[in-house]
Every structure is written in C-alpha cells, then in structure tokens.
Amino acid sequence: MTDSSSHHPHPGKVSARIAPAAGLDVLSRQEVARLRDASAGGLHQLLRRCALAVLTQGHVTDDPRAVSELYSDFEIEVLQQDRGVRLELTHAPAHAFVDGKIIRGINELLFAVVRDIVYVSTQLEGGSFDLASSEGITHAVFDILRNARVLRPNVDPNLVVCWGGHSISRVEYDYTKLVGYQLGLRGLDICTGCGPGAMKGPMKGATIAHAKQRLRKNRYVGITEPGIIAAESPNPIVNNLVIMPDIEKRLEAFVRAAHALIVFPGGVGTAEEILYLLGILLHPANADIPCPLIFTGPRASAAYFEQIDRFLRMALGDDVARHYQIIIDDPQHVAHQVVKGVERVRKYRLDNKDAFFFNWAMNIDMALQQPFRPTHEAMAALNLHRDQPQHEFAADLRRAFSGIVAGNVKIEGMRAIEKHGPFLIRGDAEIMQALDALLASFVSQQRMKLPGGAAYEPCYRILAG
Template sequence: MNTTIDTPQSAASQSTSTLPTISTHIYPKGALDVLSREEVARLRDASAGGLHDLLRRCALAVLTSGSASDDPRAAAELYPEFDIEVGQQDRGVRIELKHAPAMAFVDGQIIAGVAELLFAVVRDLAFTAIDLNGDTELETSNGITDAVFRLLRNARVLHPADPNLVVCWGGHSIGQDEYKYTKQVGYELGLRGLDICTGCGPGAMKGPMKGATIAHAKQRRRRTRYIGITEPGIIAAESPNPIVNHLVIMPDIEKRLESFVRLGHGIIVFPGGVGTCEEILYLLGILLREENSHLRFPFILTGPTAAAPYFEQIDKFIRLTLGDEAANLYQIIVADPAKVAKTMDSGILKVKEQRIAQRDSFFFNWALHVPLDLQQPFVPTHELMAGLDLHHGRKPHELAADLRRAFSGIVAGNVKEDGMRRIEAHGPFEIHGDPDIMQALDALLRAFVQQRRMKISGDYKPCYKVVG
C-alpha cells in the first residue's frame, strides 16, 4: 500500500508522559481513497462521535506494535495526549495524528508497515460502523456469516487460489523454547508454500509468521500472507506484531473466531493459556455437531518436548468433559516441526479435494455450520458466568460452547478493559459445575498460573473462583 506522508508538524514533540511523540497527518491509499463524499462524511462523523474512543485505543495499539505489555491500559498511560482524527479530503481521507508514539516513525516518517496497520484500523472500524450498524440480518445465523464474509472481503484477505492458509493459535505469554518451536513450525510450513494466519499478537502468534518469512524468502515466494485477526476488546492488550501484513479487526470475539474457521484451511495449536483453550473449545463445539461431521478440517496440537505435559493435561480435560469423540478430532504431535507441516500439507490437500467435490469456495468455508448461539456475543458478567451450565449429561457440543464461554470470561477478566473493570468493582467471577469438571478446570487454570501463561509480566491475581 503506497502512502503520502507530509513533513511532521513537530518532529519530536513531548507529551506529559516524557516519551517522544510526533504529530503529523497521513493520507491512506487503497480502499480508503476511493470513498464517496457521503461515506467520508459518515466516517468522519462516526470517528468524532461514539467511535472516537474505540478508534483512538485501536490506533494506539498498532502505533505501539511490538510492545511487550499485555495491560490494555498501559499504552494510554504512556501516551495520555495521543489523539487521532479522521478528516475529509475530496472523496478521500486524511488522518491526523497528535502526539503519536515516536517508535512508529523513522526520521520523522511513519514506518510503512505501521501505516498499513493504522489504515486497517480505520477501514475496519469504519466498515463496521457504516455497513453493519443496525443491520437486522445480524439477528440470524446466515446474516452473521454473511457479515463476517463482507468484513473479510472488505479487508481484501479472501484469496481465490489453491487452499494454503494455516491458522495458528497459541499464547501471547510463552517461554523462549516454545517460541523458538513456533518459528520452526512456521519455517516448515513456509517451505511448503503455506501462508499463516494468527491472532496477530506476540508469542505463538508471531513465531510462525517469523519462521515462515525465512522459508518464503528461500522459496522466492513474493505474494505472501501473514494475516492477523483481532477484535477491539483485545487489540490493546495484544498489539499486532510487525510481521502482520494483513490486519483485520472484527467487531467481537465470536466473529473473530468464526473468521478463523471460515478463512483457514487447517488449524495448528501451540501452547497457550485460557485464550487458547477458548479457541480449542470453540472449534470442538463446531466440529462435534452432526452437520459438520463429514467436513475435512486438519487440527493439530503441537509443541516442544517440554510442552508434552501441557497437551496431556489439555487432552485429559477434553476427554473428561467432552469425551473421546472430541479428542479424536485432533492430533497431538510433539517436537517434530517437519511432521506437523507434512501432516498439515496433506490435510489441506484433502480439504481441496472435498471443496472441489462439493463445489465450495477455496477462500471461505461456506459449508461449515456455525449455530446462532455460538455467533451471538457473550459479554461476561458475574451473573452470566455463574449461570453457565457446566454439567455432565449435555450434548458434547453444547457443553463445549459453555466451557468456551467460561474461558472467554477469564480472558476478559485478564486482559480486556471492560472485564478488568468488572473484576475490580465486583471481585472474581464465580464458575459453577459438576465437582469433577470443576476439579479438572481448577487444576488446568492453576497450571496456567504456575507456568506464567496468564500474563506476560507482573504477579497474576486470579479474576475467577472455581466453585465445586
């Protein structure tokens, strides 16, 4: 994406945080320079009104790309005077940055990759505000899936070519051995011509992309995709890593999760924390449904040798709660990056064969059935968290859905600003269920705390209480 950047008004102005900042204006090129006057006016009005605070937080997150903090309020405290305004050009957009972090610039010019991410923020928030606001179709399952499709199409990440996109899930807070392993797997995937999609943050979301860049360079692949999919509630805690060249901001976690499974042709899970468990349970809740039992979807859990006990504990928890049928949907491969890549590559070939046979598109998995209850946003409150039905006797996919909501609530309490405020005001969430499920859940969460998978830095204070 080409950009035109004016000479900064203040090459190194200082905010009250004492960190160097820059004030300037930039002109996006691409999707944002071919807007109608009416669209520009609506975008300007939205950014000056209810959208402004959200735009400011997301913009600050990408301008501090590469930050080691997972506190969503840290960047705002470091750059209290930062602001962003969307102005109107003739059928185009002008973005004003005030007291922006100097780390996003070099010699007074915004870094090209950071500019792309910033334009993606404006693009996606604008599209959501203008195209989806008040959309009655969001009350139906097909309507929500269509909205997900439109958001991904508007972000230009739907690629009508042979299936080759691997979604990689895993924690933002992982050790060096695990991080190096994610790079090794990404390298092996890249050698086989596979592109990478992650949650866009650090740790296991960055490693596979970093490994793939080397392999893609060796294979002289120039049109590569490193897609990062996030949502407003989490982007401030997990700023996009610098390798992401296609950033997509979905309106909420449910549409983010649906984007992963509609866009990707296979999924690899690295070690992580509660967010990774949420993703695993979301996918299992879909694949366990009878409507999806025939679909090809390679699903691999992998990590270095030291991570074997981690996956054993995850596997044990899934078998206890959802049964062996759920465990049969994934394959665990330990300490063998090449085998992971070969298994995924062959699995994606079967996905291609099935899509051809069913005349389904390569770039969006329309055949996958995602029920409305998995698509509707779950906003974790103390009442809703306490009311989750975590008991035996339910259909496995229904229990998986509520377990996913439990982990989603813990993620919110850990790193999302709204969730953190609820915990500060009312204390930890309480989670109730059958004693054996609660015992297994408590053991799993305690292990995450001990292994420092909940937070990157600082002491972790649990935002939950497991009640047997």
C-alpha cells in the same frame, strides 16, 4: 507518500499527518464525522484505542490500561482533503517512525483500522447485517473478510491458522518459528490472532521461508477484535489486518478462512479457541467435513498438551481426541501433516462445490455465534454440566474461558473484577476440579499474564454445584 509533515513534541512521541500507503482512499463526510465523534454513539474512542494498539506494536504488556496511560495525550483525527484521506496523529509513539516518516507496515495497518471500523459501523447502522439469524451472521463475517481483501479467489487452499498464547517461553516461541518456517517452505500462508508470542512466531518463520522460495504476495493475516487489540497489538509482520466486531465473529472468521489449524501452547485464550472449534466439530452436522487440527510444541511443552488432552477427554469423552493430532517437537512432521490435511480439504471442497476461500459448508450454531458478555451474572449462569449434547457443553466451557480472558486482559472485564470481585464458576464437581487444576497449571507456568509484572491475581473462583 507517507507523511506530509511531522514534528517531535517531546522525546518518545511524534506528531504527524499521514496519507495511506495503500488501500483506503476516500471516506464520505458522514463517515469522517462519525470517526471524529467522541460521544458514546460515535466511533472516535474505538478508533483511538485501535490506532494506539497498532502504533505501540512491540510494547510488551498485556494490561491495555498501561499503554493508555503511557500515551494518555495521544490523539488521532481523520481529515478528508481534496487529495483524499489523511490521519492527523498527535503525540504518537516515536518508535512507529523512522526519520520522521511512519513505517509503511504500520501505515497500512492504521488505515486498515479506519477501513474496518467505518465498514462495520456503516453496515450495522444501515441494517445490511442480519445478526438475528445464523446464516446472517456468517454472511456478515464473509462481508467483513471480503471487504478487507482476505478472501482470494482462484488460489488453491493454503491458509493455516495458528493459535497460541501471547505469554509463552522463549523455547516455545522459537519452536513456533521453526514450524512457521517449515510451513513457509511449502508455500503455505499464515493467519493468527495478530499479537506477540505464538501469534508472531509462525509468521516470522514463514517470512524467511517465503523469501528463500522467492514467493511473493504472501499473506500474514491478523484477525482481532476491539476488546483485545490493545492487549495484543498487531505484530509488525501482519500485512492483512482485520478487526472483527466481537470475539465470536473473530473466531468464526478463523474457522471459515482456515484450511488447517495449528495450536501452540497458550493459556485461557488458547483453551477458549480449542473449545470453540471442538464445539463445531462435535456437532453431528459437521461429522464428514475435514478440518485438520494439530496441537504441537517443543519437548518442554509435552506436559501442557497432556493436560489439555486429559481435560478435553474427561469433559467431552475420549471420542473428542479423533478431532486432533498431538505432535511434539517435530516441525517437519507438523508441516507434512498440514499439507496432507489441506489436500483433503481441497478435494472435499472440489467434490462438494464449496469455495476454496471460505468454508460455507461448516455448520456453526447460534450458541457459538451470539456475543457472550461475561458479566458476573452470565458467568454464574453457565451450564457446566454433562447432561447435554457434547457440542453444547463445549460451547458453555468456551464461554467460561472467554470470561476469564476478559477478566485477565480486557478493560471492561478488568474493571468488573475490580468492582465486584472474581467471577464465580459452577458446574459438575469432577469437571470443576479438573478445570481448577488446569487453570492452576496455567498460573504456575505463567501462561495467564506476561512475566515481569505484578503476581497474577485470579479473576475467577471455581465452585462445585
């Protein structure tokens, strides 16, 4: 059952009462009350924002305020009835419905939103998550993924995490589909940040390949967090959505669940992901743990990866390049290398009695786990100097990119920039010069914002010192 009733208040919007197509069945009265609570301590605004992001999938914008204004009269209410949970939607986007019935995939993602918001808030309120220790944070990430049924026992390693930008060219998008297709032909599942562009393409390609191979129960996992979901709405192929509490737990979830990682062209968000992972791989405790990492794109993107590689080598030393391969314009070779890498991971996990479904062995420092709130003060205080261990420097570089992401597409960050001006980022002169050049190239290649809107206004200023 999907809808018990629906009507059209005016063109382009629909009101309906929906039941879960799968998964969530019941909630406690206390959980329902918190989801209805619109006060500062309640969960209603978070629920509304995430639900609207799911319902507006396919709406091309990276300004979450534009979607919010377009559907300013949208409302969602959680009902606990004798037959179980229902969602009352008012003035919801009509394209989420067909002949008055909500699309099943959107239904599933809506109830995944409810599930994760309720579970995380309940665990936090009950003190079940120990967020004061590194081990406790990792267990929290595990618990959220397990509750979302992302972790599958008795299955050989096959989950490939794909990172890349939401604002990419058509040529780059088509290439991500070709790579996804080659991965899918080899029985590999896909995990991305769940949005458009390089997050959608690999799933789309893999879907066709899985169908050709008659593979069923395939995973198209989308991992997001509340601060970015409105700017990167879940694409319609995602069949397993997880909303982590913050960007750090989102990034750790990618690394813990992955058996291999592919990076497609992107912007500052992709650079943040790369630096987060390298901050882990450069740690001496992780020296012997296999983590296949491939940078790839079409021929037209070769210069992009040359820039990334040059910046990483300059900032972190030439030795950093041993942690990744760069493969240009060869989807089949990418897939071959991923298969080899996944087999190395499988053998390592067997030899070390580690789980296939969760990378417990990887050491992740608290510095990479603790939420970074990119205020103007915090951005100015970043230690962007080489006189520290490589992995710690990578962690601070990652925070710099995280702040720029916030200033570009997150509501709080955009408001802070409007109120106080651009973030000031300081560090070693040579590194700041290289960082400025890298960011300028992202702007010129339209990798900062989706094309078609207003000209990009940098949310940062790079200073030496």
